[in-house]
Amino acid sequence: MLKNTNTDYGRVTIALHWLVALAVIVMFALGLWISELEYYDAWYQRGPALHKSIGVLLFSVVAFRLAWRWLNPLPHPLPSHAPWERRLAGIAHRLLYLLLFFTMLAGYLISTADGRPIEVFGLFSVPATLSGIENQEDIAGEIHELLAFTLIGLSVLHALAALKHHFIDRDRTLKRMLGR
């Protein structure tokens, strides 16, 4: 079953969810690590290049994920979910998408602040569009960092909520996203 139904997530949705989850964790760790690298570290050039390349690919994955979400029915909340849980979860999910989008956008605006394109694994490059704003790289840098930490914070809450459903409420919220 590739597509979602009213009761279950399809394989594509599940794969996209976990792929993005993995990418967000990897990118957060990578981002923290590259900002601490010493000048003579072998990864001083490669680390940021990898972070940017993954970022561009992740952007297209998230764009596809959103399109897929709109093309599919959204499984209804489980009957055991309380109204406040449904409302909170809905807000959190939308916020996660927004944070993802704006974190990536801010990152893009750092690297393209002076009109340089972003190389993606040396295969193709994404040109700069908005560039040359006064202190663009600094402002975008602050926002990128702030949003990344917020995104990770909200992701942790999201994960804790899933674990709460699994271990405390003992419903199939988490199982559903695992395809069971």
Place this chain on the structure above:
Amino acid sequence: MRTSSLNALALAAALTLPSLAPAADYVIDTEKAHAFIQFRIQHLGYSWLYGRFNDFNGTFSYDEKNPASNKVDVTIKTASVDTNHAERDKHLRSDDFLDVGKFPQARFVSTKFEDKGDGKAVLSGDFTLHGVTKPIVIAVERVGQGDDPWGGYRAGFSGTTVLKLADYGITRDLGPAAQEVELTLSVEGIRQ
């Protein structure tokens, strides 16, 4: 009482007799950008990396007949560092290097001017960078002076010095060849 009346007299003289004040005060022409603060540092020991500060201002006094009165005062906005690469400039502004949030200004104030003749001079002064003030010596060369085509009078100088980054508490390691940075001030002043 006596001092204050003397001060009052001096003030009155300064106000009423501007022609007797030393006619050698110049404002550095940053407005029309005939002034540059450039720096260069070795990259890995294989090449030179050039950069500049785009935002600064300053004044100098220059009197050929009375070189002891010559002086310079320049203030640099550290956030205006520009090495033609936004990501690098962002890094240079961070607390790894200039820490411009904490130290928004760098400043040079001269303390001594030694005329070496033939338009050459040695300028001593205090340079404040990254919150650290150190005495430095700048080798100065007068490039030229004279009337400009628009009714003013201009004099231009070029000065160079070498700074050790660690002296100013900038300890981020850029390798053995990049411990020092060469600073060039190339300025034109308009006589006031």
